Every structure is written in C-alpha cells, then in structure tokens.
Amino acid sequence: MSDPERSSEPRPYHHGDLKTALLAQAEAILERDGIHALTLRGAARAAGVSHAAPANHFGDLTGLLSELAAVGFNRFSAALRAAVAAAGDEPSARAKAMGTAYVTFARAHPGLFLLMFRGERLDAARPALREAIEASRGALRAVATGFAAGGAKLPPLRLAAQAAAHWALVHGFSMLLLDGRLRGLIDSLPQGLGADELLDAVLETTRIGD
Amino acid sequence: MSDPERSSEPRPYHHGDLKTALLAQAEAILERDGIHALTLRGAARAAGVSHAAPANHFGDLTGLLSELAAVGFNRFSAALRAAVAAAGDEPSARAKAMGTAYVTFARAHPGLFLLMFRGERLDAARPALREAIEASRGALRAVATGFAAGGAKLPPLRLAAQAAAHWALVHGFSMLLLDGRLRGLIDSLPQGLGADELLDAVLETTRIGD
DNA sequence: GCTTGTATATTGACAATGTAAATATCACGC
DNA sequence: GCGTGATATTTACATTGTCAATATACAAGC
Numbered sequence: 485m486s487d488p489e490r491s492s493e494p495r496p497y498h499h500g501d502l503k504t505a506l507l508a509q510a511e512a513i514l515e516r517d518g519i520h521a522l523t524l525r526g527a528a529r530a531a532g533v534s535h536a537a538p539a540n541h542f543g544d545l546t547g548l549l550s551e552l553a554a555v556g557f558n559r560f561s562a563a564l565r566a567a568v569a570a571a572g573d574e575p576s577a578r579a580k581a582m583g584t585a586y587v588t589f590a591r592a593h594p595g596l597f598l599l600m601f602r603g604e605r606l607d608a609a610r611p612a613l614r615e616a617i618e619a620s621r622g623a624l625r626a627v628a629t630g631f632a633a634g635g636a637k638l639p640p641l642r643l644a645a646q647a648a649a650h651w652a653l654v655h656g657f658s659m660l661l662l663d664g665r666l667r668g669l670i671d672s673l674p675q676g677l678g679a680d681e682l683l684d685a686v687l688e689t690t691r692i693g694d
Numbered sequence: 695m696s697d698p699e700r701s702s703e704p705r706p707y708h709h710g711d712l713k714t715a716l717l718a719q720a721e722a723i724l725e726r727d728g729i730h731a732l733t734l735r736g737a738a739r740a741a742g743v744s745h746a747a748p749a750n751h752f753g754d755l756t757g758l759l760s761e762l763a764a765v766g767f768n769r770f771s772a773a774l775r776a777a778v779a780a781a782g783d784e785p786s787a788r789a790k791a792m793g794t795a796y797v798t799f800a801r802a803h804p805g806l807f808l809l810m811f812r813g814e815r816l817d818a819a820r821p822a823l824r825e826a827i828e829a830s831r832g833a834l835r836a837v838a839t840g841f842a843a844g845g846a847k848l849p850p851l852r853l854a855a856q857a858a859a860h861w862a863l864v865h866g867f868s869m870l871l872l873d874g875r876l877r878g879l880i881d882s883l884p885q886g887l888g889a890d891e892l893l894d895a896v897l898e899t900t901r902i903g904d
Numbered sequence: 905g906c907t908t909g910t911a912t913a914t915t916g917a918c919a920a921t922g923t924a925a926a927t928a929t930c931a932c933g934c
Numbered sequence: 935g936c937g938t939g940a941t942a943t944t945t946a947c948a949t950t951g952t953c954a955a956t957a958t959a960c961a962a963g964c
Contacts, residue, residue: 496929496930498929498930498931498940498941502941502942519814520815523920523922524921524922524923525920525921525922526921533942533943534942534943534944535921535922535943535944536923536924536942536943536944537941537942537943539922539923539924539942540940540941540942541941544922544923545921545922545923598814601869601870601873601875602873603873603874603875604728604729604730604808605730621878640882640884641884641887641891641892642895642899644879644880644883644892644895645892645895645896645898645899646899647879648867648870648876648879648892648896649863649896649899649900651866651870652862652863652864652866652867652870652896653859653862653866654866655862655866655869655870656861656862656863656864656865656866656867656868656869657858657862657866658866659811659865659866659869660811660858660861660862660865663811663812663813664813665813666858668831669854669857669858670854672850672854673850673851673854674850674851677851681851682851682854682855682858685852685854685855686855686858686859686862689855689856689902689903689904690859690863690900690901690902690903691901691902692899692900692901693899706958706959708911708912708913708958708959708960712912712913733950733951734950734952735949735950735951743913743914744913744914744915745914745915745950745951746913746914746916746952746953747913749913749951749952749953750911750912750913751912754951754952755951755952
C-alpha cells in the first residue's frame with residue numbers, strides 16, 4: 485500500500501493542511517529572522533509548495549500577517565487569562581500577575597508580539613484577526629475592571645485612565661525592552677538583577693488610582 | 695547670464711544638497727504613506743534624481759532609515775528639553791511636562807516616532823544615529839533623575855525602576871495611541887474628552903515611587 | 905592653464921518579491 | 935462516470951534593493 489506521507493515520495497499535488505503549515509513556517513521565520521524577512525514566497529518555500537500557493541489561503545501578504553497576528557492574539561489572551569486565574573482574588577495580585585504575563589509573552593514571542601501591535605501591516609477587517617483582538621480585549625478588561633472594582637463610583641475619565649495607565653505601563657515596558665532601549669538601565673543594575681527584577685520593581689513602585 | 699536654479703531648465707548633474715533633500719522627501723513619504731511605502735527609489739524619484747543616487751549618501755535602505763531616525767531623535771530631544779525648560783523647577787511639574795511633550799511628539803510625527811523605535815530596521819552603529827540617541831537619552835535622564843532627586847538614598851533598583859516606569863508609561867501610551875488601540879477607550883469617554891484629557895488623567899492618577 | 909583626483913550622479917543589469925492570469929490536479933456530489 | 939469547486943502550479947510582469955561601470959563637476963596642485 486502506498487504511503488503518501490513517506491519521506492522521499494514525490495509530494496502530493498495538494499498539501500492537505502497548507503494553511504496551518506504556512507502559519508507555522510511563517511512564525512518560525514518571523515522569530516528567527518525578523519518581520520522584514522517574512523515573505524510569502526519564503527513561507528511557501530519552507531512549506532514545500534509553489535510560491536503562489538499561499539494566495540489561496542491568505543490572499544496577499546497582509547492576509548498572511550493578519551492571520552499570524554490573530555494566532556498571536558489568541559495565544560496572548562490565553563496566557564493572560566491563565567495568569568490571572570492563577571493569581572487568586574485580590575485585585576492587586578491579579579493586576580501584577582497580568583502585568584508579568586504580558587511582558588513574559590512579549591519576551592517569549594518577540595516577533596509575534598511586535599507584529600500584533602503593528603497595525604499598519606495588518607488588516608483589522610479580517611474576521612480571524614477581529615475576533616482574536618476582541619478576545620484579547622476581553623482578557624485585558626477583566627483585570628482593568630476587576631482592579632477598579634474597589635471604587636465603583638469613579639467618574640468615567642478616571643476609570644478609563646486607570647485602564648489606560650495599566651496597559652500603557654506594561655505595553656511600554658515590553659516595547660522598550662524588545663527594542664533594547666532598557667539595556668543601559670538594566671546593565672546598570674547590581675549584580676544578578678535583570679529585566680525580571682526591574683519589571684517587579686516597576687510594578688511595585690507604581691501606584692495607579694490612589 | 696544663466697541661472698541654473700530656474701524652473702524648466704534641465705537640472706544640473708549635481709544636486710547640491712541631495713542628502714538633505716532626500717531626508718526631507720523620505721520624511722514626507724513616511725508620514726504620508728507609512729514606512730512600508732518608503733523606498734530608496736521612491737525618495738530618489740521625489741527628489742528628482744536617479745534611482746541609484748541615494749547610495750552615495752546612505753549606502754543602503756537601512757542607512758537612509760537610520761539617518762532619518764537620527765533626524766527624528768534630534769527633533770525629539772529638542773522638544774523634550776524645551777518642554778521641561780518651560781515647566782519650572784517643581785519635579786512633578788517637570789515630569790508631567792515631559793510626559794505630555796513625549797506623547798505630543800509621537801502624535802505630531804507618528805511615522806518618524808515609530809521608525810525611531812523600530813530598532814530592527816536601523817543601524818545603531820551609524821554615528822549620526824548613535825549621537826542622536828545619546829542626546830535623547832540625556833534629555834530623558836534629566837527628568838528621571840530630577841524627579842528622583844527627592845529621595846537620593848534610594849537603592850539602585852528603585853531608582854532604575856522609577857525611570858523605567860516613567861518612560862514605559864508615556865512610551866506605551868504613545869504606542870497604543872498611534873496603533874489605534876486606545877480608540878475604544880477614548881470613544882467611551884464623555885462628550886468633548888479625547889486623547890489629551892485621557893493622558894492628563896493617566897499622568898494624574900499614576901504615582902511613581904511614592 | 906592644465907592635469908589629476910575625488911565626490912557625486914547616471915545608466916544598466918540582476919535577483920528577489922508581490923501579485924495576477926491561465927492552467928492543472930484532486931475530492932466530492934450527483 | 936462527470937462536472938464543479940477548492941487547491942496548487944506555472945508563467946509572466948512591475949517594483950525594489952543593490953552592484954558595477956560610466957559620466958560629470960569641482961577643487962587642488964603643478
């Protein structure tokens with residue numbers, strides 16, 4: 485009996501699960517060589533198909549990037565939810581857990597994280613991306629509102645400001661860290677202290693909303 | 695007498711100040727069409743020279759982007775210094791002024807700002823960029839240390855954390871704002887309130903280092 | 905004044921990419 | 935069996951970055 489999955493056999497005309505394979509290869513290229521090295525043809529090459537095959541699944545390059553960003557957002561919100569769920573009920577503990585998870589994700593998947601927040605290259609109208617972003621927003625809001633629950637009578641501007649401040653703090657830290665902009669600061673730390681300790685201290689020393 | 699600067703005359707073989715002209719055109723393209731539309735050939739076209747002319751001044755595309763980022767950093771640190779200088783002596787007023795100036799610059803020159811913090815596309819070894827970044831760091835540090843002057847006996851980690859927190863907060867706010875990620879939050883604000891008021895509230899409601 | 909060298913700009917070429925059109929292969933409903 | 939639609943290939947073309955060869959201007963030295 486023929487086994488088309490065997491090694492040196494000529495590949496079948498149809499891949500079978502090309503979309504998934506392309507996304508996997510694209511992510512590998514993204515994390516290995518950066519976003520500017522991520523090309524439609526390169527992903528097709530890595531997946532062992534012709535250069536025009538990806539068009540069937542993604543349309544154009546923006547489509548591939550958007551679907552890949554959607555994968556990232558889904559993983560991202562899962563990581564945030566897991567971290568917050570494991571942190572117990574105390575609002576400040578939940579907030580700190582989410583901040584740590586946020587930065588941890590960025591450091592673990594820098595290429596993906598940067599792509600996710602590079603709206604210029606993405607098509608937010610793609611259903612997959614739209615839904616993934618919506619899910620992430622839900623995960624983020626869960627903490628923001630949970631944190632502000634102590635002061636339910638705050639004016640809307642104050643509430644929004646607290647949410648924005650939490651988000652901006654961890655997002656800015658992630659961005660600066662990934663871009664190497666904190667290297668000087670980190671190198672100036674006492675022996676044995678690194679980005680993790682700096683983030684802890686940042687979250688520790690920052691009071692948002694009282 | 696001939697006037698080679700006249701309108702319809704055939705352009706002289708040598709431009710005269712091509713490097714400056716290319717940087718200006720590159721910035722215009724960057725702000726108008728985004729970074730992915732900024733090409734060496736496009737800038738050359740806009741400056742009215744041949745497609746290979748830019749190579750003499752920038753080497754490759756990374757060179758052009760790096761020099762443009764250097765222009766951005768110089769303008770950036772000038773804006774920060776001016777804002778802080780106009781804010782008087784009180785540390786908290788200086789910090790707020792710098793935060794506002796930081797975000798204002800990002801909103802006024804979004805393409806430039808994003809380019810400046812996209813290290814993957816830049817060559818930090820370029821002297822112009824290296825010096826411009828160094829100057830910006832000086833401007834940033836001026837406030838960070840000024841703000842921490844009240845507690846000169848703080849441990850190094852605390853000091854670094856305060857600087858990182860200030861920076862991360864305004865940088866994250868800028869990035870999220872430019873990427874449209876705060877739109878939902880801003881749209882949910884009461885009538886007449888926008889990004890400016892949200893930033894004010896963020897800076898108001900956030901306490902860094904007691 | 906003339907030559908020579910150097911910085912600057914042009915032309916031509918080449919490989920890589922995104923994208924579109926035409927064609928081929930396959931699975932499945934009928 | 936036989937279309938029919940989804941998937942993949944092939945071919946083609948414009949654009950881009952980059953390199954090599956050449957042309958032009960200008961300034962310094964003799």
